[in-house]
Amino acid sequence: MPEQKVVAPEFMFTEAAREEQFITGSEAVREAVRRANVDMAVSYPITPQSESMHLVGDIWAEGYIKDYYRGENEFAVMSAVAGAAMGGVRVFTATGGPGTMRALEMFPTWVGARLPIVCAFFTRGINSPLTIQPDTIEMAHLLDTGMIMLHAEDAQDLYDMILKAFIIAEQTEVHIPVGVFADGFFVTHTRDKVRVAPADIKLPPYKPYSAPVPVMDMENVPFRQMRDPFVMKSNYVSYAAHASWQQEVLAAAERARPFIRQYLGGLIEVENEQADVLVLAGGTAVCQSREAIAMAREEGIEAGLIKIKSLRPFPGEELRALTAKAKAVIVPEFNRVGWLSRELRNVVQNPDRVVAGPRVFGGMTMPPDLILSEIRRYARE
Amino acid sequence: MSKPMLKMTTAFADVMPAEYVELVQNGPFGKGYGVADLGSFKELIEEHPLCAGCGLALAVRLIMASLPTPEDTVVVGSTGCSSLAFPQIALQNIHSLFGNQNAVASGLKRALKLRFPDKHKDVLVVAGDGATADIGLDMVMHSWFRGEKLATIMLDNEAYANTGGQESGMSPEGCVLNMAPTGKKFKKIALPEIARESGCAYVASVTPVQPRKLEKAVRRAILVAREVGPTYVQIFVPCPTNFKFKPQETLAKAKQKEKDQTYPLREFITPEAQAYLAALEGGGKHD
Numbered sequence: 001m002p003e004q005k006v007v008a009p010e011f012m013f014t015e016a017a018r019e020e021q022f023i024t025g026s027e028a029v030r031e032a033v034r035r036a037n038v039d040m041a042v043s044y045p046i047t048p049q050s051e052s053m054h055l056v057g058d059i060w061a062e063g064y065i066k067d068y069y070r071g072e073n074e075f076a077v078m079s080a081v082a083g084a085a086m087g088g089v090r091v092f093t094a095t096g097g098p099g100t101m102r103a104l105e106m107f108p109t110w111v112g113a114r115l116p117i118v119c120a121f122f123t124r125g126i127n128s129p130l131t132i133q134p135d136t137i138e139m140a141h142l143l144d145t146g147m148i149m150l151h152a153e154d155a156q157d158l159y160d161m162i163l164k165a166f167i168i169a170e171q172t173e174v175h176i177p178v179g180v181f182a183d184g185f186f187v188t189h190t191r192d193k194v195r196v197a198p199a200d201i202k203l204p205p206y207k208p209y210s211a212p213v214p215v216m217d218m219e220n221v222p223f224r225q226m227r228d229p230f231v232m233k234s235n236y237v238s239y240a241a242h243a244s245w246q247q248e249v250l251a252a253a254e255r256a257r258p259f260i261r262q263y264l265g266g267l268i269e270v271e272n273e274q275a276d277v278l279v280l281a282g283g284t285a286v287c288q289s290r291e292a293i294a295m296a297r298e299e300g301i302e303a304g305l306i307k308i309k310s311l312r313p314f315p316g317e318e319l320r321a322l323t324a325k326a327k328a329v330i331v332p333e334f335n336r337v338g339w340l341s342r343e344l345r346n347v348v349q350n351p352d353r354v355v356a357g358p359r360v361f362g363g364m365t366m367p368p369d370l371i372l373s374e375i376r377r378y379a380r381e
Numbered sequence: 382m383s384k385p386m387l388k389m390t391t392a393f394a395d396v397m398p399a400e401y402v403e404l405v406q407n408g409p410f411g412k413g414y415g416v417a418d419l420g421s422f423k424e425l426i427e428e429h430p431l432c433a434g435c436g437l438a439l440a441v442r443l444i445m446a447s448l449p450t451p452e453d454t455v456v457v458g459s460t461g462c463s464s465l466a467f468p469q470i471a472l473q474n475i476h477s478l479f480g481n482q483n484a485v486a487s488g489l490k491r492a493l494k495l496r497f498p499d500k501h502k503d504v505l506v507v508a509g510d511g512a513t514a515d516i517g518l519d520m521v522m523h524s525w526f527r528g529e530k531l532a533t534i535m536l537d538n539e540a541y542a543n544t545g546g547q548e549s550g551m552s553p554e555g556c557v558l559n560m561a562p563t564g565k566k567f568k569k570i571a572l573p574e575i576a577r578e579s580g581c582a583y584v585a586s587v588t589p590v591q592p593r594k595l596e597k598a599v600r601r602a603i604l605v606a607r608e609v610g611p612t613y614v615q616i617f618v619p620c621p622t623n624f625k626f627k628p629q630e631t632l633a634k635a636k637q638k639e640k641d642q643t644y645p646l647r648e649f650i651t652p653e654a655q656a657y658l659a660a661l662e663g664g665g666k667h668d
Contacts (some may be wrong), residue, residue, distance in 0.1 A: 039495055067491050070532035071484065072523040082477055083457070086485075087492025105478055113477070132551070208496070216383050216455050216473045217493055217502065223471045265531065 001063035003278060004202040006037070009167045012203060013160070013263060014137050018195035023185035027095065028155040028194050029120060033065070034164035036118075037202040039089035040067040044077045046099040047132045049122040050185035051236060053094050064358070068241035074099040076198045078106035078119075085115040088208030088215040090166065094118070096184055097124030100138040104145075110177040111249050114170035116206075117177040122160060122184040123283075123334075125363060133363020134185045140339035142179065150264070150313040151282040152182040155192040155308075164263040165188050166203060172210045174256045176249065181311075183334060184319035186284040186365075253313050260310050266314035268308050268322075275304035276327040277378045280319070280344060282308040285332045292371035301379045303330075308340070316347035323348045328355050328378035332371050336361045382410070382452045400427050410452040410604040416596040419446050429466045434628020436618035436635065437509075437536045439589045442632055444534065444616075446508065447596040449603055454503040455493070457486040459512035461542045462620075463536055467507075479523050480517030482508045486531050494530075503605050505557040506533040510551035511541045512572045518550075525579040525611045532602040532612045535572065539622040546623030553643070558623070573647060576613035582654040586647055588635040598648070604661055605654045612654075617644045 007016065012352065023031070029052040033041070041060065043053035054345060060068035066089075071077035074095050081091040095103060101123055111119050121142075125135035142149060150165060152158040158180065165178035182188065208215045214222060260267055272293075279289040286307045292301045306322060306329075308315065323329050323344075331341035331354060341356035355378065358370040387405050389397055390494040391636065403423040414422050425445040431438040441463060448454050451472060460479035467474045477485045481496035486506045493502035512594045513521055514537040524531055540558055541547040548561035557564050583605040585598035595616065625629040626634060638644035639662045648659070 040488070040491060066495050069527065072519055075481065076484040076520045076523065079477060079481035080488035083475070083485035083490075084492040085488075086475060087489040087496065089492040089495055091488070106481070109478055203439030216471060216475055216489060217496065218453050218455055218473050219386070221386050223387065223473055 004200050005381060006204050007201045009203055009263075011070070012197055012201060013164065014202060016197040016199060019192050020195050022191055023155065023194050024051070024189060024191050025155040025158050025182055026051040026055055026189070026254045028159040030059055031194070031196045032159045033092055034059050034199060035197055035202050036092070036163055036166050037090060038065050038092045038206050039206070040081075040084045041065055041092045042069060042071050042077045042080045042084075043093065044071050044074050044095065044099065046096055048072070048124055048134075048188045049094050049096040049099065051186065052122065055209065056092065073104035075106060076240070078103040078110070081117050082110055082113065086113065086210075086216040086218055087118050088206070089115055090206035092119070094120035094122065096122035097126055097132075097138055101126055101141065103255070104141060107142060107145040107147055107177070109136055113329065114175045114211065114249075114252070115177055116166070116175050118119065118162060118169055119177065119179050120158070120166045121179050121181045121190050123181060124184040125361070131363060134183050135335055135361050135363065136183060136333065137335040137337060137361070143312065143339065143343070145268050146253065147176060147312065148178040150178060150180050150254055150309060151311055152180060152187060153283060153286045153307060155187055155194045158182045158187060159194050159196060161264070163203065168259045168263060170206055170210065171256070171259055172212055174252050174259060175212050176252045176256075181283065183284040189229060210292060213221055257313050260313070264309055267310035267313065268306055268318055270293060270301065270304065270306050270322060272304040273306070273322055275302040275329065277302075277375055278304045278306055278328070279330045279332065279371060280306040280308060281332055282311065282340060283334065285334060288366045288368050289332060289371055291368035292375060295368060295372050296375045296379070299376070301375060303375045303379070310346045311343070314343060314347070319344060320347050320349065323353070326353060327381065328353050330371065330374045330378065332357065332366060333359045333360065334361065334366065398638060403578075406437055408471065409446075412470045414446065416443060416446045416592045425471045426466065427469045427471070429469055431462060431466060432622045432628070434621040434631045435462070436620060436631045437462050437538055437542075438466060439631070440536055440595070440616045440618045441507070443589055443592050443595050444599050445470060447599040448503070448505070449600055450501065450503065453501060454505055455480045455489065457489060457504060457506045459508035459517065460514055460543075461509035461510055462538070462540070463507060465543070480512050481520055482506050482512060482517060483529075483531065483533060483649060484520040486603045487524050487527070487529045490529060490531055491611045502660060503603050503607065504531050505603060506531055507536065509542070509547045510535055510537045510539060514550045514572050522575070522579050525576060525613075528580055528610050530606050530610065532606040532614070534599065534602070535613070535615045537615055538618045538623070540620060540623050542623050573613065573615055573649065577649045580611060581613045581649075582610035582651045584614075584647075584649040586615040586617070586645065588617040588639055588644065588646070590632055601658060605657060609651070609654045609657050
């Protein structure tokens with residue numbers, strides 16, 4: 001096993017010298033997992049995720065991970081990492097698109113079982129018709145699973161968010177899974193400059209007994225769970241027990257906010273927020289929005305940018321305050337349904353100001369001109 | 382468990398639930414009890430909410446009394462009648478979803494191997510016939526193909542009992558059940574043979590009619606899974622509620638099926654497992 005020194009998360013994230021590498025998003029996953037002190041990873045192929053878990057397999061072969069195998073399908077893989085997490089080890093996996101849908105039943109199960117699993121999602125379209133192209137529609141299906149959802153703009157975000165996700169997920173008062181999302185192909189298959197910490201340091205190991213629920217190892221109490229189980233009973237105590245558990249899970253996500261602020265510098269990032277016209281985006285739509293805003297500036301039009309990094313917990317208060325004076329908030333998205341604009345409409349005053357588009361889907365790229373024409377339209381009004 | 386986990390704070394001893402006090406004072410952890418000792422110690426299963434005459438409940442009771450080291454056994458279950466009983470056993474046990482039990486157990490077993498490399502942590506999968514042979518079959522078989530060191534037990538009541546008596550793949554051909562109103566159109570799945578061909582080192586089918594035989598199969602399955610490879614035990618557990626017979630007839634039904642060979646008992650052991658068991662069973666207390 002390669003020699004790696006355990007360092008404090010703060011040292012890994014801020015103080016450690018960084019080396020710039022010109023790598024793909026999938027390689028950025030490998031470099032994050034290499035430094036994350038992961039015990040076990042389980043893989044299953046699906047485009048555009050496959051390469052990331054090939055590379056995780058490669059570093060298992062090099063000795064950076066203690067156990068790794070290819071599971072039989074995504075539902076089984078998400079079940080296996082759940083079992084491993086219940087056994088008290090740090091786990092990682094990744095999927096995307098149809099794989100996400102195949103495994104969907106497991107995600108709320110992770111949350112309810114309070115498992116600090118980190119899963120990367122490399123988004124792609126969902127059938128039918130058959131598609132392997134980039135699209136963020138799967139995220140709409142995950143907004144209410146209860147897991148923390150972080151959206152990476154680029155390979156650098158992906159590297160940073162995966163490493164930080166473990167530390168956020170494993171806080172005792174949080175202890176729920178974190179999904180790190182990146183737009184398939186645009187991030188996974190393109191090369192970018194990524195600043196990474198030295199490969200000879202790693203995060204501290206997971207402490208299984210910091211979990212707020214018993215680890216399934218017969219080394220910690222209680223062994224006897226209940227005499228008169230409330231499960232599947234039709235009485236008020238049963239309903240109340242389930243309801244309060246669900247509320248506690250929501251509260252756990254709320255308690256993640258300070259850690260997201262501490263490690264990611266906030267749930268959002270803003271530029272030029274005084275402008276009348278704002279653009280709110282997540283993932284690679286942020287890059288396209290930056291481009292459009294720069295083009296607008298050349299035409300003498302000012303527009304501001306809000307990059308959303310955390311979708312769950314949702315930065316509702318931040319967005320309500322930031323958009324209070326805006327004439328319009330343009331929400332470009334890589335999906336048909338416009339889930340981000342729906343989210344924004346739910347929290348802002350005068351939701352008619354939310355412009356639900358432009359949207360591209362089915363694998364299309366987003367020409368910045370599309371966003372620019374919306375900026376022009378609302379700047380003129 | 383590495384140290385005495387099960388104890389009471391003296392000041393609270395007089396207000397602790399009676400079954401907990403019994404478990405602390407006279408439980409099976411570290412004692413090496415077996416089926417022959419039933420009645421002399423506090424069993425792992427407390428009251429259960431299953432039907433009168435439930436064959437599955439009897440099998441769970443016998444399985445719990447057959448564990449070689451209950452103090453280091455974790456049970457992974459699935460949805461169904463048994464999921465109503467497992468919250469009441471004094472072992473850490475997992476219910477995740479319907480059908481994913483062998484995938485969950487694969488991850489759990491590997492995690493416990495990483496954390497306790499010098500200790501046997503037995504991961505025992507116990508699930509119904511629907512969970513094992515239908516909805517979870519791919520994950521059951523893939524855990525066998527991969528050679529996961531798991532003991533898998535099917536509680537075979539030959540139907541989806543908890544949802545109201547629907548046909549399962551393990552129902553006998555011709556059997557009239559819900560969702561099979563004109564009788565089941567295909568044969569009972571030959572899972573013991575499938576298990577043998579899929580990499581299981583030890584396979585047995587038993588009934589609760591012969592508790593010592595059931596105990597032997599469960600113990601062998603758990604012991605072989607420690608060192609040799611995956612194992613499978615199929616237990617016929619007649620269901621009076623859905624098959625409409627009297628609760629007191631459960632064992633007679635099982636006995637009848639043993640006798641007329643409609644539920645054949647069998648045992649497959651690979652030579653490697655045979656050699657391992659021969660070494661272990663030389664002077665074993667329960668065998």
